[in-house]
Amino acid sequence: MLRFVLYRLGVVIPTFLGVTILAFSLIRLIPGDPIEIMVGERGIEASRHAELRARYGFDKPLVQQYGIYLGGVLRGDLGRSIVTRQPVLDEFLTVFPATIELSLTAILFALLLGLPAGVLAAAKRGTPADHAVMGVAITGYSMPVFWWGLLMILLFSVTLDWTPVSGRIAVQHFIEPVTGFMLIDTLIAGDRAAFVSALRHLILPAIVLGTIPLAVIARMTRSSMLEVLGEDYIRTAKAKGLTPLRVVWVHALRNALIPVVTVVGLQVGLLLSGTILTETIFSWPGLGKWLVESINRRDYPVLQGGVLLVACLIIFVNLTVDLLYGLINPRIRHAR
Amino acid sequence: MKRFSLAAAVLTAALATAPAQVAQAAQAGKTLVFCSEGSPEGFNPTLYSSGTTFDASARAVYNRLVEFERGSTKIVPGLAASWTVSEDGLVYTFKLRKGVKFHTTSYFTPSRDFNADDVLYSFNRQWKKDHPYHKVSGGNYQYFASMGMPKLLKSIEKVDATTVRFTLTKPEAPFIANMAMPFASILSAEYADKMAAAKTMDKVDFLPVGTGPFQYVDYRKDAVIRYKANPAYWSGKAKIDTLVFAITKDASVRWAKLKAGECHVMPYPNPADLEAMRKHPDVNLLQQEGLNVGYLAYNMKKKPFDNLKVRQALTMAINRDAIIKAVFQGAGKVAKNPIPPTIWSYNKATKAYPYDPAQAKKLLAEAGHAKGFETDIWAMPVQRPYNPNARRMAEMIQADWAAVGVKAKIISYEWGEYLKRSIKNSEHTTILLGWTGDNGDPDNFLHVLLGCDGAKDGGINLARWCHKPFDDLIMQAKATPDVKKRTALYEKAQLVFKAQAPWATIAHSIVFKPVRKNVVDFRIDPFGGHDFYGVDLK
Numbered sequence: 001m002l003r004f005v006l007y008r009l010g011v012v013i014p015t016f017l018g019v020t021i022l023a024f025s026l027i028r029l030i031p032g033d034p035i036e037i038m039v040g041e042r043g044i045e046a047s048r049h050a051e052l053r054a055r056y057g058f059d060k061p062l063v064q065q066y067g068i069y070l071g072g073v074l075r076g077d078l079g080r081s082i083v084t085r086q087p088v089l090d091e092f093l094t095v096f097p098a099t100i101e102l103s104l105t106a107i108l109f110a111l112l113l114g115l116p117a118g119v120l121a122a123a124k125r126g127t128p129a130d131h132a133v134m135g136v137a138i139t140g141y142s143m144p145v146f147w148w149g150l151l152m153i154l155l156f157s158v159t160l161d162w163t164p165v166s167g168r169i170a171v172q173h174f175i176e177p178v179t180g181f182m183l184i185d186t187l188i189a190g191d192r193a194a195f196v197s198a199l200r201h202l203i204l205p206a207i208v209l210g211t212i213p214l215a216v217i218a219r220m221t222r223s224s225m226l227e228v229l230g231e232d233y234i235r236t237a238k239a240k241g242l243t244p245l246r247v248v249w250v251h252a253l254r255n256a257l258i259p260v261v262t263v264v265g266l267q268v269g270l271l272l273s274g275t276i277l278t279e280t281i282f283s284w285p286g287l288g289k290w291l292v293e294s295i296n297r298r299d300y301p302v303l304q305g306g307v308l309l310v311a312c313l314i315i316f317v318n319l320t321v322d323l324l325y326g327l328i329n330p331r332i333r334h335a336r
Numbered sequence: 337m338k339r340f341s342l343a344a345a346v347l348t349a350a351l352a353t354a355p356a357q358v359a360q361a362a363q364a365g366k367t368l369v370f371c372s373e374g375s376p377e378g379f380n381p382t383l384y385s386s387g388t389t390f391d392a393s394a395r396a397v398y399n400r401l402v403e404f405e406r407g408s409t410k411i412v413p414g415l416a417a418s419w420t421v422s423e424d425g426l427v428y429t430f431k432l433r434k435g436v437k438f439h440t441t442s443y444f445t446p447s448r449d450f451n452a453d454d455v456l457y458s459f460n461r462q463w464k465k466d467h468p469y470h471k472v473s474g475g476n477y478q479y480f481a482s483m484g485m486p487k488l489l490k491s492i493e494k495v496d497a498t499t500v501r502f503t504l505t506k507p508e509a510p511f512i513a514n515m516a517m518p519f520a521s522i523l524s525a526e527y528a529d530k531m532a533a534a535k536t537m538d539k540v541d542f543l544p545v546g547t548g549p550f551q552y553v554d555y556r557k558d559a560v561i562r563y564k565a566n567p568a569y570w571s572g573k574a575k576i577d578t579l580v581f582a583i584t585k586d587a588s589v590r591w592a593k594l595k596a597g598e599c600h601v602m603p604y605p606n607p608a609d610l611e612a613m614r615k616h617p618d619v620n621l622l623q624q625e626g627l628n629v630g631y632l633a634y635n636m637k638k639k640p641f642d643n644l645k646v647r648q649a650l651t652m653a654i655n656r657d658a659i660i661k662a663v664f665q666g667a668g669k670v671a672k673n674p675i676p677p678t679i680w681s682y683n684k685a686t687k688a689y690p691y692d693p694a695q696a697k698k699l700l701a702e703a704g705h706a707k708g709f710e711t712d713i714w715a716m717p718v719q720r721p722y723n724p725n726a727r728r729m730a731e732m733i734q735a736d737w738a739a740v741g742v743k744a745k746i747i748s749y750e751w752g753e754y755l756k757r758s759i760k761n762s763e764h765t766t767i768l769l770g771w772t773g774d775n776g777d778p779d780n781f782l783h784v785l786l787g788c789d790g791a792k793d794g795g796i797n798l799a800r801w802c803h804k805p806f807d808d809l810i811m812q813a814k815a816t817p818d819v820k821k822r823t824a825l826y827e828k829a830q831l832v833f834k835a836q837a838p839w840a841t842i843a844h845s846i847v848f849k850p851v852r853k854n855v856v857d858f859r860i861d862p863f864g865g866h867d868f869y870g871v872d873l874k
Binding site (some may be wrong): 030031032033034036037038039040042043044045050052055082083084086087091094096120131150153154157158161164165166167168171174177188231280281282283285286289290293 | 474755
């Protein structure tokens with residue numbers, strides 16, 4: 001197991017270096033100079049333009065700029081935003097918990113509904129229940145996030161007035177950030193009304209963000225379950241006279257979960273990018289909005305730092321998933 | 337349907353534990369929520385140039401020596417109770433208001449009233465490269481530089497604690513209007529000294545201390561900014577007690593929040609939503625002409641645009657009424673002058689070029705282009721207040737020109753690249769761009785966009801038009817403090833402009849501002865800002 005872990009960690013280093021190079025070069029390949037964008041149609045004198053480029057270090061050769069950047073990264077310094085002048089890591093730490101809170105709730109929502117729905121569809125294969133689950137899943141999967149989000153807002157917030165339209169918490173609640181997770185912070189503050197408000201604000205974005213993963217999980221669980229249900233040992237279990245419920249949930253599901261775990265791991269990565277649209281619709285102050293803004297403003301340090309941190313996170317999630325396989329299925333562990 | 341019922345079940349469960357309250361529930365005092373369109377870059381308006389930042393800093397937290405009267409471009413006293421200008425137009429002496437208090441906040445308690453030291457600090461920081469604060473927070477004083485202040489200022493002196501004297505290098509009538517712009521906001525020198533002593537100089541720029549009607553309480557990045565009314569405001573406490581900016585980037589969501597009562601005022605509605613806003617029983621849709629102009633400039637350094645007849649012909653070939661309908665969806669007005677009608681000296685007598693393809697063809701033939709020619713139309717890739725859809729506009733112009741035999745190719749680059757290739761390198765032939773006024777002075781349009789100073793590479797006179805009779809008029813007006821004389825000169829200049837046709841003036845936009853009906857006396861700011869002092873809730 002230790003060798004397996006070390007091997008996985010060894011693969012991380014070149015991936016990490018690749019990501020720094022990509023993050024650094026991609027933003028510079030986009031045409032448009034951050035200073036020109038900052039001044040817009042007002043224009044800027046050539047001398048002042050040169051002065052500002054020098055101040056931000058853009059006048060140095062690219063290789064040197066990359067060296068300075070990598071040196072900073074290795075020291076844990078991701079630089080400062082050229083717009084807000086705040087350290088990139090500080091900004092990341094303020095927006096990141098919002099995204100994690102939303103993503104985890106979304107994936108939880110997807111798992112809680114997707115797994116049983118998939119199992120149900122597989123167990124009742126070919127019945128109207130199966131067709132209904134798969135129909136809903138394919139519809140959910142093909143729903144454009146932007147449209148789906150606005151539809152939910154119009155129905156639940158504007159027409160029915162059940163949930164707030166957007167934001168993380170109602171404006172009258174004033175919660176000091178401790179962890180950055182609004183649900184936890186409101187609990188720490190001991191403010192029940194604020195907690196409820198935070199929860200209510202979380203419902204719609206989590207549903208919208210969780211819809212696609214839900215569909216994927218339901219479909220994946222169904223097909224994986226169908227495969228397992230056809231295995232000999234399931235027939236044996238049935239022949240032993242076990243209840244269908246026990247056969248499905250205890251014997252079949254555990255084995256069917258392996259591909260599902262893979263998919264959930266991949267979905268977490270996708271969720272982090274999927275949040276961009278959801279965060280925009282629900283004015284959720286998270287990572288996606290922060291990164292998109294930095295692209296528009298050509299805020300090189302923020303984009304480089306942000307992409308790097310997200311990539312590290314995805315690498316970490318994948319590593320965890322690989323290790324989880326080992327736990328669920330010892331055969332994988334021994335095969336390496 | 338299954339999805340809906342599931343979602344409804346989850347929602348009902350949550351609601352069962354929730355007291356029936358919606359976001360705007362009662363809070364101590366009156367709270368006005370503004371669904372702002374974006375996050376501020378910081379809280380020091382001298383460092384930035386976006387309207388979003390100005391709303392959050394300059395307009396709420398700070399004052400200037402002089403101010404624009406709310407909802408107009410008129411200059412009124414601010415932190416200066418009065419001022420005088422010397423005969424030669426070179427010396428401006430400001431008498432400062434007495435007894436003005438800086439905000440007392442959780443991070444700073446002032447020990448003295450506002451005085452001349454604060455004025456000196458605020459300007460010298462931007463102007464003097466050796467000022468200890470000059471390089472703090474990036475030190476990019478864009479507006480101070482782009483308004484030409486470094487070259488215009490000769491000296492700023494403290495005459496006594498309540499008198500400040502600005503001496504200029506040349507007479508510049510628009511100077512007083514510049515003093516009302518966000519970059520001329522007055523920051524606290526005492527606070528700056530304290531932060532310098534604590535070695536936390538950059539705090540001055542994100543934990544603001546001003547003299548304005550609202551004081552900063554808290555900012556949650558990309559989410560919420562909170563202010564409370566300054567109880568000691570020199571012009572009287574604001575009518576609302578708490579001001580909240582709920583940052584909401586998407587226009588459809590802003591509209592949903594306004595409808596749901598989660599905010600009181602929203603900027604930048606989608607044109608498609610205007611009809612619904614007009615009809616909504618709880619919403620007032622305010623509107624006003626914007627302080628802007630959208631235009632198509634002909635680069636006269638390139639043939640055949642050096643030929644007056646060609647420019648006139650192309651201008652006459654454009655059906656601008658159709659553009660207003662299709663591109664602005666009615667939220668615009670055909671422009672005939674290079675300045676908007678809300679600016680003083682707007683010349684009503686100017687005759688617009690008619691839409692006349694037959695005459696256009698004739699003029700082209702006279703210019704030796706009976707068979708037409710090939711050219712480009714540069715179209716911006718971004719939405720701007722003066723042009724909501726440049727690409728669409730370019731397509732319409734392309735079709736209009738094709739009808740008179742001119743084949744145009746539409747060219748577009750990414751925004752930064754577009755600006756670089758046009759402003760810096762003058763690569764464009766005909767180009768769509770526009771301008772939003774900074775200080776409400778005609779000079780800010782006529783000199784900046786059409787004067788000889790801006791006609792070289794790097795300048796923003798994109799017609800690259802340097803016409804002596806026009807330039808003489810505007811330079812003379814710049815040096816004349818008398819508004820009547822200036823008005824006459826600018827009116828004349830607009831006629832010269834029209835006759836020479838360096839641009840086809842396209843449109844001035846109309847600004848719409850939906851507000852809830854319980855909002856009292858909100859006025860549209862001609863500069864596009866949002867000012868909540870004087871606004872009440874009923």
